[in-house]
Amino acid sequence: MAKSEASGTRRALPMAGERARAERRDAAENRQQVLAAASRLFAARGVAAVSMDEIAREACVGKGTLYRRYAHKGALCQALLDENTRRMQAEVLDGLRDRNRSALDQLSSLLARLFAHNEENAELLGAVSDAAFGARRDDFYRSAPYQWQRLMVSGFLRRAVADGECCDLDIDYLADTLLAPLDIDLYLFQRRALGIEQARIVAGAQRLLLDGLRSRSDNRQ
């Protein structure tokens, strides 16, 4: 439940070249309190039913403190997702070692892993999406987890073109477009409202997208 950034270390910005001061001890404690409280309340009553006020109260912290750390509920949910996100990323990176697989094959696996991530973290991902509106419309697309996905996809695409698996592609456009079917709102609609099982979704997406990318001799225009 505690994210690794917060547990153990006291550094706020572990990046290279930091001028940042150490995170204060009380601040670090409060950060823990907040994440623990949120995770407790969410588990008990569901993300949607818990207000930021309540989280602050449960964490014995003022609202200002809560908002200083997490600009909105979506950011807090991102933080709670952090551990799962890292695990997923590590798994994907692990699969990358197998140099025998073609770029498109690996892209196909990535998609499967990302759909699984959707399935496993549906509620928090939904909350993240809920918070992205108005001025925050593209917060999601600018977020680190999404940009990581985008980076992976465009890497695969570049390699696929280099290896002659595809004729040339508009990679900058496609990177985001290939990820579009993963949209959590769409995914939840297909899973829950239409009752389509995860495996069918993954298979459908892989077939559509991979066939759409693959080189073909009779490629018009």
Added chain:
Amino acid sequence: MAKSEASGTRRALPMAGERARAERRDAAENRQQVLAAASRLFAARGVAAVSMDEIAREACVGKGTLYRRYAHKGALCQALLDENTRRMQAEVLDGLRDRNRSALDQLSSLLARLFAHNEENAELLGAVSDAAFGARRDDFYRSAPYQWQRLMVSGFLRRAVADGECCDLDIDYLADTLLAPLDIDLYLFQRRALGIEQARIVAGAQRLLLDGLRSRSDNRQ
């Protein structure tokens, strides 16, 4: 600005088999007031900057009245979009007359027309999307305009399979998935943040999706 449902007719539910009473004259007037006020304020200051309170005030109507008609700001925006939506639908239906074009060709045109619709109505579509969160998560996917799009797409897919343009497809899954790249948040990100022009988006989507659908002899699994 006034939607046709409200202008001229006084019937609230023009469906067959209606037991519904006529819409009261005062109610009809207020409906007009509300739409006019909203359209005025939105034009002046942007959708996001206008609150429901203000719209009610500007329309000389109580908040209760406003909410009776439009459950939330998103629904109001849908209503304002109505006229444009109808026009777009009529155009698409018109293009359907040309019986010489293959189903996939027509699907391709549909996509182009839908992207244009996105472009022309970006702000209101964004507001509709903003309102769809939490319990309203899939309001968008259940809305009449979206269901119409879905219907068109699955119709084309069915015809494409029947005509042998595609080998068999998971139409129920694909109908929504083909529409995923039209997601207004994604579209706005690509247009504004990435600076990709509309034509490039349309071309990219058409190529990816249509090639993904088309029958191919070396089609694995």
Added chain:
DNA sequence: ATCACAAGTGGACAGGAGTCCACTCCACCA
């Protein structure tokens, strides 16, 4: 014309998000 009642009205209210800012406290430096 008049009546009964459903439809329509509007403002008070509840509750949540997010801001603001005067105040506290601690990590670092000299």
Added chain:
DNA sequence: TGGTGGAGTGGACTCCTGTCCACTTGTGAT
């Protein structure tokens, strides 16, 4: 070891959404 500046704190406050409900009005039936 003490002083200090900036990070951290918390709660009052604003603004907004959406609900509720007592009241009003128009409509179709008689």
